[in-house]
Amino acid sequence: MSSIWDNCLAKLENEIASADFSTWIRPLQAVEGDGRITLLAPNRFVLDWVKQHHFAKIEETIHEFSNGSLVLNMEIGSKKSPLLTMAKIVKPAETKKAIPSFLNKTFTFDTFVEGKSNQLARAASMQVTENIGKAYNPLLIYGSSGLGKTHLMQAIGNGVLQKNPSANIIYLHSERFVQDMVKALQQNSIDTFKSFYRTIDVLLIDDIQFFAGKERSQEEFFHTFNTLLEKKHQVVLTCDKYPKEIIGLEDRLKSRFGWGLPVSIEPPDMETRAAILMKKAQLAGVNLTQEVAFFIARRIPSNVRDLEGALRRVIANAQFTGREITTEFTKEALHDLISLQDKLVNIDNIQRTVADYYKIRVADLASKNRKQIITRPRQVAMCLARELTSHSFPEIGNAFGGRDHTTVINACKRIRELKEADSKMAEDYANLLRSLSH
Numbered sequence: 402m403s404s405i406w407d408n409c410l411a412k413l414e415n416e417i418a419s420a421d422f423s424t425w426i427r428p429l430q431a432v433e434g435d436g437r438i439t440l441l442a443p444n445r446f447v448l449d450w451v452k453q454h455h456f457a458k459i460e461e462t463i464h465e466f467s468n469g470s471l472v473l474n475m476e477i478g479s480k481k482s483p484l485l486t487m488a489k490i491v492k493p494a495e496t497k498k499a500i501p502s503f504l505n506k507t508f509t510f511d512t513f514v515e516g517k518s519n520q521l522a523r524a525a526s527m528q529v530t531e532n533i534g535k536a537y538n539p540l541l542i543y544g545s546s547g548l549g550k551t552h553l554m555q556a557i558g559n560g561v562l563q564k565n566p567s568a569n570i571i572y573l574h575s576e577r578f579v580q581d582m583v584k585a586l587q588q589n590s591i592d593t594f595k596s597f598y599r600t601i602d603v604l605l606i607d608d609i610q611f612f613a614g615k616e617r618s619q620e621e622f623f624h625t626f627n628t629l630l631e632k633k634h635q636v637v638l639t640c641d642k643y644p645k646e647i648i649g650l651e652d653r654l655k656s657r658f659g660w661g662l663p664v665s666i667e668p669p670d671m672e673t674r675a676a677i678l679m680k681k682a683q684l685a686g687v688n689l690t691q692e693v694a695f696f697i698a699r700r701i702p703s704n705v706r707d708l709e710g711a712l713r714r715v716i717a718n719a720q721f722t723g724r725e726i727t728t729e730f731t732k733e734a735l736h737d738l739i740s741l742q743d744k745l746v747n748i749d750n751i752q753r754t755v756a757d758y759y760k761i762r763v764a765d766l767a768s769k770n771r772k773q774i775i776t777r778p779r780q781v782a783m784c785l786a787r788e789l790t791s792h793s794f795p796e797i798g799n800a801f802g803g804r805d806h807t808t809v810i811n812a813c814k815r816i817r818e819l820k821e822a823d824s825k826m827a828e829d830y831a832n833l834l835r836s837l838s839h
């Protein structure tokens with residue numbers, strides 16, 4: 402190790418935030434010669450990051466300790482093998498990982514609330530964490546935006562790291578993969594790019610729908626992907642739809658993505674939405690009553706990200722005004738969101754959507770017809786009206802041909818039971834919820 406670099410490190414350690422220092426600066430290795438000091442970065446991510454954020458500071462420090470005699474140069478490499486295999490730069494005695502995994506430490510299984518809508522995806526993710534490369538490979542988690550795909554994917558990464566801190570795990574958005582590949586092509590370093598990805602133990606690639614229409618990236622990813630699978634390294638992918646439905650994605654990729662286990666995440670039901678809110682509030686150190694959690698869950702049916710946004714707003718308002726978080730207070734704090742929701746989802750369009758879905762007439766829903774082919778959709782529509790609007794039971798009864806409020810209460814109860822017992826009903830309800838919430 403260069404003694405000049407040793408001195409620089411000691412100084413930089415005091416001047417750069419400690420997490421930054423250990424992630425980005427400590428893994429650098431220094432080689433001196435020909436009036437230059439070359440800092441070897443273990444991979445392109447570290448190289449780019451250091452160049453962008455710390456280069457000037459490092460240069461200034463080197464200048465100071467070398468009395469201006471050394472020019473700073475940076476490249477990818479390691480002292481053992483200058484043309485590195487990127488992932489293998491951790492010294493045996495070191496427990497510190499040299500590859501930043503880009504994981505959000507808060508996305509764990511502990512902070513993920515289980516519900517019917519995500520049960521399978523969560524169970525499969527836990528299996529993968531326990532048996533990387535062996536359980537399901539690739540694991541593909543798909544579903545609409547904001548439903549917890551990234552959270553689960555990163556929970557796998559965090560779970561694996563907890564068991565094995567030296568595992569090489571990398572989380573990347575597929576756009577980033579594409580950008581890096583383009584950069585590698587421009588810089589003639591595509592071989593380094595390839596060898597880097599092919600030595601990763603767990604590769605987590607988010608939102609693979611972004612590969613659509615990008616042929617060269619698909620080609621590169623296909624080969625990387627095959628190599629990893631052959632070596633039994635784990636690949637986890639997320640996508641906003643079932644890959645077969647992505648236009649502009651090569652057929653061979655579509656079929657390969659389906660080789661392991663494709664699992665879907667559906668929009669959470671109201672109970673799960675409320676449980677997620679309570680969990681998020683608890684993590685934020687805020688006491689949220691069940692009543693308020695259900696109130697927000699009922700008013701924000703779309704996705705968990707929106708739900709979290711609403712909760713953040715309520716908490717911030719309460720902290721700002723010093724008021725207690727009651728249902729009344731929450732109603733005020735979310736006033737604009739609620740009226741927007743009311744405009745988007747009302748009993749009228751619920752009735753139209755349900756009638757359309759079950760191929761019956763809207764008028765049937767308010768009629769006296771008691772045939773099951775009509776009563777079931779009627780109950781579903783009542784239950785959706787209760788879940789998605791702020792109307793009371795009597796108001797909903799009124800909108801369905803002047804029925805009594807107890808009929809609406811019973812309808813909601815019946816549909817809840819049926820969703821548990823009958824997967825077709827659960828699927829129909831989820832489909833309707835999805836089409837009404839977007």
Ligand SMILES: Nc1ncnc2c1ncn2[C@@H]1O[C@H](COP(=O)(O)OP(=O)(O)OP(=O)(O)O)[C@@H](O)[C@H]1O
Pocket residue numbers: 512513514515519544545546547548549550551552553608639641677680705706709
């Ligand atoms: N079941 C859950 N329990 C706890 N938090 C959840 C759950 N589902 C989603 N979230 C939270 O919702 C937010 C959005 O989730 P995430 O980013 O994982 O969605 P996504 O499906 O990857 O969306 P996109 O496709 O837009 O990237 C995150 O903050 C995540 O923690």
